[in-house]
Amino acid sequence: MSAVLQVNGLEVSVRGERGERIKIVDNVSFAASKGEVLALIGESGSGKTTIALALMGYARRGCTVSGGEILIGDTDVLALSRAELFGFRGNRVSYVSQSAAAAFNPSKTIMDQVIESAVLHRLSSKTEARAKAIKIFESLALPNPETIGNQYPHQVSGGQLQRLMAAMALMSDPEVLVLDEPTTALDVTTQIEVLRSFKKVVADSGITAVYVSHDLSVVAQMADQIVVLKNGTVREAGATMQVLDAPSDEYTRSLMAAAKSIVRVQPQSLDASDVSPAKPLLELRGVTAGFGKTDRDGMPRFRVLHAVELSLERGSTLGIIGESGCGKSTLARTIAGLHPAAAGSVCLDGETLAPHLSRRTREQLRRVQIVFQNADTALNPAQTVEQVLGRPLAFYHGLSADAARKRIARLLEQVKLPANIAPRRCAELSGGQKQRINLARALAADPDIILCDEVTSALDTVVGAAILDLIAELRRELDVAFVFISHDISAVRSVCDDILVLYAGRTVEIGKRDNFTGGPGHPYTDLLISSVPELRQGWLEETHAKTVAEPNSSLPGNGDLCAFLDRCPVRQVGTCDKTPPPRLTHGNGNEVLCHLGQTKA
Amino acid sequence: MTRIQGSGWVGLLLVLMWLLVALFGPMLAHYEVGAIVAPDVFERMGGAHFLGSDYLGRDVLSRLMNGARFTVGLSFGAALLASASGASLALFSAISGRWIDETVSRLMDALISIPGKILALVIVAAFGSSMLLLLLIAAISYMPGAFRIARSLAVNLNQMDYVQVARARGEGRVHIAIFEILPNMIHPLLADFGLRFVFVVLLLSGLSFLGLGVQPPDADLGSLVRENISGLSEAAPAIIAPAMAIATLTIGVNLLIDSLASGGRSVTDEAQR
Ligand SMILES: Nc1ncnc2c1ncn2[C@@H]1O[C@H](COP(=O)(O)OP(=O)(O)OP(=O)(O)O)[C@@H](O)[C@H]1O
Ligand code: SF4
Ligand SMILES: [Mg+2]
Numbered sequence: 001m002s003a004v005l006q007v008n009g010l011e012v013s014v015r016g017e018r019g020e021r022i023k024i025v026d027n028v029s030f031a032a033s034k035g036e037v038l039a040l041i042g043e044s045g046s047g048k049t050t051i052a053l054a055l056m057g058y059a060r061r062g063c064t065v066s067g068g069e070i071l072i073g074d075t076d077v078l079a080l081s082r083a084e085l086f087g088f089r090g091n092r093v094s095y096v097s098q099s100a101a102a103a104f105n106p107s108k109t110i111m112d113q114v115i116e117s118a119v120l121h122r123l124s125s126k127t128e129a130r131a132k133a134i135k136i137f138e139s140l141a142l143p144n145p146e147t148i149g150n151q152y153p154h155q156v157s158g159g160q161l162q163r164l165m166a167a168m169a170l171m172s173d174p175e176v177l178v179l180d181e182p183t184t185a186l187d188v189t190t191q192i193e194v195l196r197s198f199k200k201v202v203a204d205s206g207i208t209a210v211y212v213s214h215d216l217s218v219v220a221q222m223a224d225q226i227v228v229l230k231n232g233t234v235r236e237a238g239a240t241m242q243v244l245d246a247p248s249d250e251y252t253r254s255l256m257a258a259a260k261s262i263v264r265v266q267p268q269s270l271d272a273s274d275v276s277p278a279k280p281l282l283e284l285r286g287v288t289a290g291f292g293k294t295d296r297d298g299m300p301r302f303r304v305l306h307a308v309e310l311s312l313e314r315g316s317t318l319g320i321i322g323e324s325g326c327g328k329s330t331l332a333r334t335i336a337g338l339h340p341a342a343a344g345s346v347c348l349d350g351e352t353l354a355p356h357l358s359r360r361t362r363e364q365l366r367r368v369q370i371v372f373q374n375a376d377t378a379l380n381p382a383q384t385v386e387q388v389l390g391r392p393l394a395f396y397h398g399l400s401a402d403a404a405r406k407r408i409a410r411l412l413e414q415v416k417l418p419a420n421i422a423p424r425r426c427a428e429l430s431g432g433q434k435q436r437i438n439l440a441r442a443l444a445a446d447p448d449i450i451l452c453d454e455v456t457s458a459l460d461t462v463v464g465a466a467i468l469d470l471i472a473e474l475r476r477e478l479d480v481a482f483v484f485i486s487h488d489i490s491a492v493r494s495v496c497d498d499i500l501v502l503y504a505g506r507t508v509e510i511g512k513r514d515n516f517t518g519g520p521g522h523p524y525t526d527l528l529i530s531s532v533p534e535l536r537q538g539w540l541e542e543t544h545a546k547t548v549a550e551p552n553s554s555l556p557g558n559g560d561l562c563a564f565l566d567r568c569p570v571r572q573v574g575t576c577d578k579t580p581p582p583r584l585t586h587g588n589g590n591e592v593l594c595h596l597g598q599t600k601a
Numbered sequence: 602m603t604r605i606q607g608s609g610w611v612g613l614l615l616v617l618m619w620l621l622v623a624l625f626g627p628m629l630a631h632y633e634v635g636a637i638v639a640p641d642v643f644e645r646m647g648g649a650h651f652l653g654s655d656y657l658g659r660d661v662l663s664r665l666m667n668g669a670r671f672t673v674g675l676s677f678g679a680a681l682l683a684s685a686s687g688a689s690l691a692l693f694s695a696i697s698g699r700w701i702d703e704t705v706s707r708l709m710d711a712l713i714s715i716p717g718k719i720l721a722l723v724i725v726a727a728f729g730s731s732m733l734l735l736l737l738i739a740a741i742s743y744m745p746g747a748f749r750i751a752r753s754l755a756v757n758l759n760q761m762d763y764v765q766v767a768r769a770r771g772e773g774r775v776h777i778a779i780f781e782i783l784p785n786m787i788h789p790l791l792a793d794f795g796l797r798f799v800f801v802v803l804l805l806s807g808l809s810f811l812g813l814g815v816q817p818p819d820a821d822l823g824s825l826v827r828e829n830i831s832g833l834s835e836a837a838p839a840i841i842a843p844a845m846a847i848a849t850l851t852i853g854v855n856l857l858i859d860s861l862a863s864g865g866r867s868v869t870d871e872a873q874r
Contacts, residue, residue, distance in 0.1 A: 336769045365771040378762040382784035
């Protein structure tokens, strides 16, 4: 079988500060035949997207393709003229990017945009193009294929938009489809649907696909061949089976180790001396919060959190998990006092904290520290590491400059950074280093609780795994309790004692970590757990992650009924849509907000 | 810290040159400002008068050297005053409560709606023309613009996570404004300052044209262009020289500032990512 896509010795370079050439992609070769899916995998900065763009005959500003050849069929992409490229891109090679939301024009209907390119390239008439688009929508398992095109981009969900973008790319029957991290921005429960439909469409159309991703587990589901990249060079390449079962390269093995979910902490064993059934360190009772104007009862117009309850023991870790927009960040901000609760109370050591931080004492503020998701924006780029860490030391502990310097050195050691990083400006640090400084700043206050909001989400798997190791170690060494917020259940499982599942601002399940391994709990928890890709081929076909393709919004949306009702695969007509779900304690000790346990019991 | 690169050096050189001219020009000038010394009007370059003579037969080079200090000094002072007061007010307003913010913003909107030249006309008519008054007029006219830009910067920075962290730590507003927000506003504000400098140069020459600016026989660079406008058809150096002077001065200032501002580009980019 001859290769549809062949890349030989590709080299891309940029101009350095002094005008010298720096190769960012060096001697990369691979080939894929018809119907094959080839995966490019590597961390950020490894050159994945640069290669993907080169396949389209495109180099980002400042980059030049300085060597090698790219053959698609018999065409040498790099030899094409500008005019030839116009007919070539989006025609014989199509591209699907990470952020579909940014690729669609919000003011035009989806159908107009999907057929735009086909009509522009004069491949078909409008009516033909429409008919074809509807067929593609169908094959991508989009709901209501006939009518979804009439909607505007903001009216469909993120996962649907990603598939619609793929539909746009497929309109021209390209020979090669380039998918650049197409599911990275999606929740796991959405990702699985998108993966399924991509896989189906590739199999149906016999297209050759290049799948770019940093997630080995996802790639294991999609690819026939894997090319592992690091710093612009190929570290390992081979059939998926072989790369996964017998990786020959050190770096591949470290990627695989980072993808495995390991338990990094053991449950705190209660010392005999620790018998006092003391009040929990942190306790939330009926915390309700939201946005918008407040009504007469002091309730905000858009409620994000609905009577959330939780308690956290000294030195333990509580994981909070849920999909994007379910209110995780709002919960952390409410605890920190950045977003005052509208009702309910936040208690620290039995002492009720004022809802707004301006009413809290400095001591109370010191004991609860917050670490934000995005390390890039959480550190003031104009300050040095020393200034960032020195401020809380001076502010809370009034340390002298000399004492502060010593403490900063200790803090840097604790987060495993070299001491010589202190005078550097934050803007110059890498993502992982920034996140460590972020943690160090929280530690500088000697807090009782650290609220970590998605601290690993913006990082590469390997770097993220190192941060998880660090958190686990800090927990062991210091007597600090963590609230660990994430949308990634394997990260949560690896560092937490207890897990709280948040859905639409409600606690739907809470319990010990070990109970979150797939046993029947709340239907949403089950869906969440079974949607996390496993690092083996064939998982996508086997997983029983049942999804209700389309939220059934015709169901009555009563505020007290189960919030998961419209997506629940096991909802019970007559019960779930009539009465609010009860909070039940299951056999394993988990508290679950669902009717289901009741009927079984 | 910030490094000057490439075209920034050109800018620095031009700015330094004009600073020197502004400081020492009057001392070095060969002729009196108002003295009519040439036999003919709009003389060519070279000969007794290096840059020729103007529409009354005065020495252009001397007038230029005398005029530079008005343009450089007044424009620089006024632009600095406008940018500094606008930025301070913006910071204050962004970290204060909604009421203060609203009041200050509406006040600035009102100020922006008064055309600078008309305001200047009224004030000069009432108080007579003086250097200090010109400086204040120019500063007041361009302050609201600086305020608007600085406020939108401050409001955005106010939402950054590191400001939230500082707030969660319990820091006071003043600390947040000065240590967390201000350092990240400096570079865009510098670029804005360059723009404002050019505007002030234009406003001053406009005022001089109306007879409200620098009073004759002195003249700033802008008025030198205006008064010699009739020499345009003969391409007299009397009009080209001051025009070039304004161009090199404003381009120099902007090149220098752009290079300063882009020296910190990595910072702003990081912040926006
Ligand atoms: N300033 C705001 N005004 C109005 N609504 C907001 C605002 N900030 C957040 N929301 C809404 O509140 C809800 C919860 O947001 P929150 O940031 O807590 O979600 P999250 O669970 O942290 O999501 P993610 O995983 O994407 O970080 C979302 O529906 C969001 O649209
Ligand atoms: S209450 Fe009913 S609809 Fe809600 S999760 Fe349980 S079974 Fe599903
Ligand atoms: Mg969040």
